Amino acid sequence: MNQAKLYTKDLHLHYGEIHALKGVSMEFPARFVTALIGPSGCGKSTCLKTLNRMNDTVPGVKITGKVLLDGEDVYAKNVDVPTLRKKIGMVFQSPNPFPMSVYDNVAYGPRVHGLKNRLALDEIVEESLKAAAIWEEVKDRLKKPALRLSGGQQQRLCIARALATKPEILLMDEPTSALDPISTAKIEELAVELKKEYGIVIVTHNMQQAARISDYTAFFLLGNLVEHGPTSDIFSNPKEKRTEDYISGRFG
Amino acid sequence: MTEKQSIISTRRSKLTLEAVMSAAFLLCGLAAVVSVLFISVYMVASGGPVIAKVGILKFLLGRVWNPGNGQFGILPMILSSIFATAGAILIALPTGVLVAVFLSKLAPGKLPGALRALIDLLAGIPSVVYGLLGAILLAPLIFKLQTWAGLPQSGSLLAAISVLSIMILPTIITVSETALRAVPKQYEDAALALGSTRLQCIFRVTIPAAKSGIAAGMALGVGRAVGEAMAVTMVAGNAAILPELLKPVRLLTTSIPLEWAYSSGLHREALYGIGLVLFVFIMIINAALSAILKKGGAHNA
Ligand SMILES: Nc1ncnc2c1ncn2[C@@H]1O[C@H](COP(=O)(O)OP(=O)(O)O)[C@@H](O)[C@H]1O
Ligand SMILES: [Mg+2]
Numbered sequence: 001m002n003q004a005k006l007y008t009k010d011l012h013l014h015y016g017e018i019h020a021l022k023g024v025s026m027e028f029p030a031r032f033v034t035a036l037i038g039p040s041g042c043g044k045s046t047c048l049k050t051l052n053r054m055n056d057t058v059p060g061v062k063i064t065g066k067v068l069l070d071g072e073d074v075y076a077k078n079v080d081v082p083t084l085r086k087k088i089g090m091v092f093q094s095p096n097p098f099p100m101s102v103y104d105n106v107a108y109g110p111r112v113h114g115l116k117n118r119l120a121l122d123e124i125v126e127e128s129l130k131a132a133a134i135w136e137e138v139k140d141r142l143k144k145p146a147l148r149l150s151g152g153q154q155q156r157l158c159i160a161r162a163l164a165t166k167p168e169i170l171l172m173d174e175p176t177s178a179l180d181p182i183s184t185a186k187i188e189e190l191a192v193e194l195k196k197e198y199g200i201v202i203v204t205h206n207m208q209q210a211a212r213i214s215d216y217t218a219f220f221l222l223g224n225l226v227e228h229g230p231t232s233d234i235f236s237n238p239k240e241k242r243t244e245d246y247i248s249g250r251f252g
Numbered sequence: 253m254t255e256k257q258s259i260i261s262t263r264r265s266k267l268t269l270e271a272v273m274s275a276a277f278l279l280c281g282l283a284a285v286v287s288v289l290f291i292s293v294y295m296v297a298s299g300g301p302v303i304a305k306v307g308i309l310k311f312l313l314g315r316v317w318n319p320g321n322g323q324f325g326i327l328p329m330i331l332s333s334i335f336a337t338a339g340a341i342l343i344a345l346p347t348g349v350l351v352a353v354f355l356s357k358l359a360p361g362k363l364p365g366a367l368r369a370l371i372d373l374l375a376g377i378p379s380v381v382y383g384l385l386g387a388i389l390l391a392p393l394i395f396k397l398q399t400w401a402g403l404p405q406s407g408s409l410l411a412a413i414s415v416l417s418i419m420i421l422p423t424i425i426t427v428s429e430t431a432l433r434a435v436p437k438q439y440e441d442a443a444l445a446l447g448s449t450r451l452q453c454i455f456r457v458t459i460p461a462a463k464s465g466i467a468a469g470m471a472l473g474v475g476r477a478v479g480e481a482m483a484v485t486m487v488a489g490n491a492a493i494l495p496e497l498l499k500p501v502r503l504l505t506t507s508i509p510l511e512w513a514y515s516s517g518l519h520r521e522a523l524y525g526i527g528l529v530l531f532v533f534i535m536i537i538n539a540a541l542s543a544i545l546k547k548g549g550a551h552n553a
Contacts, residue, residue, distance in 0.1 A: 057444075082447040090445040096441070111456075162446070
């Protein structure tokens with residue numbers, strides 16, 4: 001029995017003819033940052049999305065193998081997908097706040113999950129914005145449109161929005177690829193801070209980023225999980241030639 | 253050939269063409285502005301005098317329309333037009349938006365295409381045909397209702413609302429569907445990833461994000477409903493009395509074609525006056541809606 005919070009077992013995914021994941025077995029421990037790296041199109045985002053079933057709606061998708069969260073099969077027939085997604089939050093590549101106020105963005109998740117009490121909502125909004133290190137910047141403009149914030153602020157708002165549903169794991173798909181270096185640094189700092197409470201899985205094509213913030217790194221190539229282990233091992237002492245080539249920048 | 257190319261143009265013809273084209277565009281633009289100005293001036297010039305003669309308050313707030321007797325009060329028509337339009341929007345807006353949601357988000361396979369073809373067909377049917385259908389299919393049902401309520405059988409506000417709401421439905425559906433489709437997928441992805449169900453995502457994120465487009469569809473619907481004369485004439489009963497749901501009504505639009513042929517003198521001028529009121533009516537509605545839209549837009553941007 002695997003003790004990890006979340007893990008996959010022999011996971012295959014097809015988008016019609018495209019075999020995008022070819023037997024991925026790996027674990028995502030709570031209170032650590034796991035980074036998924038590899039060249040474009042190798043299946044990092046796909047792997048991430050299988051964890052909260054965001055691939056479900058893609059036409060022609062076929063998934064075999066297992067994803068287990070606390071020992072329960074995420075793809076079992078009787079799974080309540082909204083509850084699953086409440087437990088596994090997600091932050092996307094480009095910041096995508098709703099065209100609503102800052103407050104309504106953060107309160108969206110709790111409201112959808114049935115919370116109506118105004119005071120409780122206020123509290124969650126403040127808590128989440130603080131946890132995402134953006135409270136000081138927005139506390140006086142909670143009623144203002146979220147789309148007026150800068151790109152970096154929008155992305156931290158999206159993190160706050162994801163935290164507001166009180167997830168256990170946070171998935172981040174290249175969350176800094178659309179941001180400037182200063183905003184990127186803030187998000188990285190935040191990821192390290194957040195892992196005290198959440199399991200974090202981050203896709204990145206920036207290897208320095210993976211080295212800086214992750215505890216475990218998984219290297220993907222053409223849908224295969226080539227190598228997976230503690231970040232320091234992957235970067236200083238890779239077992240596979242292909243990993244070494246990628247990390248030393250020989251391809252990709 | 254490696255001759256150096258100068259940035260000074262030597263081709264006269266190219267410059268001339270540019271000048272001619274921009275003059276042509278300017279002219280077209282001016283034509284539009286001038287037409288609108290001309291229409292406005294003409295409407296005021298022809299409709300103004302009667303309002304002055306009768307007195308603006310007596311004209312707009314008078315309850316009796318009896319040209320033979322020199323009474324020209326159009327309050328019943330104003331109220332009937334407002335009620336009929338509001339009723340039609342009240343029915344057609346929610347229905348239309350739901351159909352648009354179904355077409356753009358929920359309908360499986362080839363169904364949306366087939367339904368869309370049908371809706372385009374509905375949009376193209378001449379309004380007099382809607383009037384006919386209303387008179388043949390709808391009127392008998394409403395007659396039963398009237399008998400049950402102890403009223404004489406006649407055309408009614410209810411019939412006018414029903415016919416108008418069906419007539420404006422295709423417009424509202426088509427415009428709303430376009431707006432719903434234009435909502436960025438990333439909003440919906442975010443909503444789903446936060447654990448919304450499909451319906452929560454649609455009602456809490458997609459529809460609000462499409463609201464300015466849906467409002468534009470509503471504005472077109474209002475315009476068509478206010479301006480419609482033919483179909484309404486056939487089902488409304490056309491008595492110029494204050495509107496009640498099961499009693500006959502006469503809208504602003506219908507008086508003009510109904511009485512035009514035999515009107516003369518002040519009576520004819522009064523019809524011009526109704527035209528002017530209708531014109532101002534549409535202007536006010538458009539201005540109000542664009543103000544609402546602007547407010548909504550500023551909130552989002
Ligand atoms: N929705 C989709 N439909 C079809 N093919 C897809 C879809 N999403 C991704 N793919 C394909 O799956 C492979 C993996 O893509 P992805 O997971 O996005 O890679 P990465 O995130 O590592 O760049 C690619 O070949 C890509 O073209
Ligand atoms: Mg990707």
